[in-house]
Amino acid sequence: MGAKNKPYFYFASDYTGLNFKGGGFYYGYEHSRCDVCGEVSASSCCEKCETDTEWCFVATFDGKKIEIPFSKLGTKDMFDLVENLSVGIGWVLAKYKLKEASYEQ
Numbered sequence: 110m111g112a113k114n115k116p117y118f119y120f121a122s123d124y125t126g127l128n129f130k131g132g133g134f135y136y137g138y139e140h141s142r143c144d145v146c147g148e149v150s151a152s153s154c155c156e157k158c159e160t161d162t163e164w165c166f167v168a169t170f171d172g173k174k175i176e177i178p179f180s181k182l183g184t185k186d187m188f189d190l191v192e193n194l195s196v197g198i199g200w201v202l203a204k205y206k207l208k209e210a211s212y213e214q
């Protein structure tokens with residue numbers, strides 16, 4: 110049982126994530142997207158458009174970066190961090206083929 114592959118979970122009041130060997134999942138304010146101009150910032154309001162931004166789920170793995178904004182996750186509350194992180198991971202598992210099906214520790 111090696112600890113080197115142990116995933117690392119972190120949680121704060123406005124972001125959460127799970128890092129693992131070769132990638133990570135993130136949900137929170139640091140990746141907020143304006144749905145008017147499309148710009149990403151770490152702010153709840155787009156400076157350019159002066160509109161609200163939405164927090165995003167971001168998955169990084171296998172050389173890919175996948176972003177799912179809150180409105181596409183299908184959850185009810187943008188501030189329910191654990192639900193949005195978990196549902197984001199669920200979308201990744203539902204939509205992307207994993208390279209290896211074996212479990213290694």
Ligand SMILES: [Zn+2]
Nearest residue numbers: 143146155158
């Ligand atoms: Zn904008």
